[in-house]
Amino acid sequence: MRTNSQISALFGPGAATRLATARVLVVGAGGIGCELLKNLSVSGFHHIHAIDLDTIDLSNLNRQFLFQRKHIKKPKAHVATAAIKAFNPSLDTSAMQANIKDEQFDVDWFGQFALVFNALDNLEARRHVNAMCLAARVPLVESGTAGYLGQVTVIKGGETECFDCHPKPAEKRSFPVCTIRSTPTAPIHCIVWAKNYLFVQLFGEPLEEKGEVVEEVEAGQEEELKALKEESGALAALSEAMGGDDFAQRIFNKVFCHDIRRLLSMSDMWAQRQPPRVLDYDELENQACDPPADHSNLSMAQAFILFRESCHTLARRRLEGSPLAFDKDDQDTLDFVTATASLRSYAFFIDQKSPFEVKAMAGNIIPAIATTNAIVAGMMVTQGVLALAGRLDECHTAYLSYNTKRPRCVIRESLSKPSLLCPVCRRRYLTLRLADPAKTILGDLLDYIGCLEGDMTLGMSRDNISVVEGSRLLYDPDYDSNCSRSMQDLCLVPGKMVTFANEDDSDVVPVILSIARPLTKENSGLDILIEGFEYIPEFVPLPQQPLKEECSATAVDNNLIEFGKRSIDDVNEVFESPSKKHAFDSEDLVILD
Ligand SMILES: Nc1ncnc2c1ncn2[C@@H]1O[C@H](COP(=O)(O)OP(=O)(O)OP(=O)(O)O)[C@@H](O)[C@H]1O
Ligand SMILES: [Zn+2]
Structure with a gap:
């Protein structure tokens, strides 16, 4: 102390x-x-x-x-x-x-x-x-x-x-579809393939809409994309074998044998890359292994066993109910993703990740x-x-x-000065108090604002004002049907913030009225009171498009606040953190300059 x-x-x-x-x-x-x-x-x-x-x-x-x-x-x-x-x-x-x-x-x-x-x-x-x-x-x-x-x-x-x-x-996290499906080079590609492609095709809702895989086709890859679509169709057909004893084997043979053979047949694709290898179901089935440990990498035999078991468990769950969704805390779904991503990493000679690391990457955990x-x-x-x-x-x-x-x-x-273009702090913040929100109608408030004079004038009147609360338009000169409704009826209650802007003159500072507790007896006789006129921010009208130079922020994720000014070098240095790397693995970062 x-x-x-x-x-x-x-x-x-x-x-x-x-x-x-x-x-x-x-x-x-x-x-x-x-x-x-x-x-x-x-x-x-x-x-x-x-x-x-x-x-x-x-x-x-x-x-x-x-x-x-x-x-x-x-x-x-x-x-x-x-x-x-x-x-x-x-x-x-x-x-x-x-x-x-x-x-x-x-x-x-x-x-x-x-x-x-x-x-x-x-x-x-x-x-x-x-x-x-x-x-x-x-x-x-x-x-x-x-x-x-x-x-x-x-x-x-x-x-x-x-x-x-x-x-x-x-938050941005997208990968070209051909990298994920045909030419993975990093552990995250195998994890995204397992989670967003194979898992979804077999047990869940359709995939690409989920956003992590994008149909970004590079020149010359149109044929490949067509082939991939046929491949997906074949996989969907295999889902019909779900529940059968050979379900896991059929999936394995399709994705780790047949599909890889098809890829190998495209020799151009491997001219500058390490070609993948075909995995053998029977060979893996005959290999003995210890149970997997959470923090060490799975051997191929361990990944195989986990794949087979999770395939059967998920098939049973899928047949019993509605489509499944990947959840890092749902062990069956995580086991499937861990096992299939591991097997794919073996097939493509990519570094392995432990089940613990896969959970962090698949669940995007920092x-x-x-x-x-x-x-x-x-x-x-x-x-x-x-x-x-x-x-x-x-x-x-x-x-x-x-x-x-x-x-x-x-x-x-x-500390930096406020951005002149900020849509939040370059506003005039005033406080609104009403004697009785059930009696005051929106029209009364507009008239009151229009009549403010001298230091209190806001440069707005019914002819030019627009009133918005959240995403709700409450009033503009062409839309006045709320004018006769009370503030209470419009749900404009304490805690709400309402923006008033001059539609005709973008040089007039928009006003945010914070609705506060009703007027007390001290102000008896008043119906409406607006407080806080002392502060007028320096104001620059917002351009149609935000200026690029203004956006010097870096985005890491929702967990990290971002305030301008760091150089890209600083940012890159910051991202040398090993924990960051395992969560984001380069493609996960969005860096604006
Ligand atoms: N709108 C909110 N109002 C009040 N508290 C909030 C609100 N949003 C988040 N929080 C709280 O902020 C805290 C943030 O702490 P922290 O980042 O450590 O998250 P956590 O939930 O404790 O940990 P984890 O997400 O890793 O389990 C949490 O306790 C969370 O409940
Ligand atoms: Zn601001």
């Missing part, structure tokens, strides 16, 4: 009082959240509120050290805050098991905190908290980890980049590493202390990278 003088020595004069009086929110009490809560509790923070929608699972215990076996199924936020209170009984803690996106957490609710820490694991929730903190004008410390990689940054509306200043590319979470949570505290003191010029975006060549594993950058 830090004494006041230690806190002042570490964080500067006045820090002890500032930390002791600030009310802070921690969103997410998982891997990073537990470390962070523990850090906050011993760093001089006093009023700590935690929220998490989940309960504790056995799989959390290896790294979420505030939890013990006896806590399984209990709410994470409650157990975590109780645990830190045990470290420091003088703390004022509170906890909620809830989704941070719930409407009850409106702008007023966020506004009660001096600082928010995000310790989340998904983009959607991060985006939501980003927008709510902008609306409530509360600084946010954002974090993310993926394997050995981690990031921390500070977001303050109007002063720094926000979470949405750079577009986050959708291992969570306690040390990474701990380092990131430590950096969050130091950034949070600076943000709380308003010392944004001293705050940083910090990247934790894994690289044996670099002397330091933390790379720091000063």
Whole structure:
């Protein structure tokens, strides 16, 4: 536990009082959240509120050290805050098991905190908290980890980049169909073939629509694609043998003998490549072997046995019910993918992966590493202390990278200014309060906005305004049927955010009205009140197409936050992490420049 003088020595004069009086929110009490809560509790923070929608699972215990076996199924936020209170009984803690996106957490609710820490694991929730903190004008410390990689940054509306200043590319994971079906060269190609092609053809719904395999035909491959389609037809016909004793053998002979012989007959294809080998069912059947171990590679004989057994199990399940879907936690489906991917790797002379690694790759799992979470949570505290003191010029975006060549594993950058084109933070955030949402109609609100004058004018009126909530268009000059409906009827309740834009003049800053709790008696006589006019962001109208230079973000996955500025070299260095490699194996990365 830090004494006041230690806190002042570490964080500067006045820090002890500032930390002791600030009310802070921690969103997410998982891997990073537990470390962070523990850090906050011993760093001089006093009023700590935690929220998490989940309960504790056995799989959390290896790294979420505030939890013990006896806590399984209990709410994470409650157990975590109780645990830190045990470290420091003088703390004022509170906890909620809830989704941070719930409407009850409106702008007023966020506004009660001096600082928010995000310790989340998904983009959607991060985006939501980003927008709510902008609306409530509360600084946010954002974090993310993926394997050995981690990031921390500070977001303050109007002063720094926000979470949405750079577009986050959708997770991309696609492979050309001919690589997967005819010329695999990497373990991931065999895994995708087993999971997205063979498994789906035999036991599931049709495949390519699933998105991982794309019909990207290179010149001269049209013939090959046609042959592959015929091959798929033949495989579908084999499904009719499902349930029979020789089902596994027929599948094996088709995919590891017949199809490979057909490929070998195309000698041009192997001029520059190692040709595959045909596998022999009888030979493998006669080989004795030990049972497979989770962490070591399967021998060919072990893969064969697993293939045969999983084929029969899945055939039985498929005949008993509806199409099956691959699930990394469904052992039968995982066994099938592990075994067939291993056999295909043997056939194509590709490195083997252990069942454990196959599970990570097929399930696209990035291992969570306690040390990474701990380092990131430590950096969050130091950034949070600076943000709380308003010392944004001293705050940083910090990247934790894994690289044996670099002397330091933390790379720091000063915070960037908001992107002038950001569709989220380059907006005017105002708060709307109504005396009675059941009585005020949308038309009244439009008139009220049209009549605002002086410093409060928004440059909008019924003739040019468009009103949108989420993906719902509520009003534009050609669509006024909602004007006579009450705000309550339109579900415009506290917690909702409504965007008002001038349709005619793109130089007018769009306004986001956060609907907050109704007016109290203090404002009696008013029906509508809009607050927060002091801040007008510098505004540049959005172009039709986002400018390419603006997109300097890297995408790793939904688990890792992305903020511009890292060079591709840095990015490549960061990706030298072995854990990252096993999860993504090069084709899985999307790098925008
Ligand atoms: N919308 C949300 N509202 C509140 N909490 C959320 C929300 N989305 C995610 N979380 C919480 O954020 C935490 C993120 O922690 P972490 O990344 O360690 O995930 P985890 O679920 O604990 O671990 P794993 O996914 O590896 O099993 C989780 O506890 C999760 O419940
Ligand atoms: Zn922004």
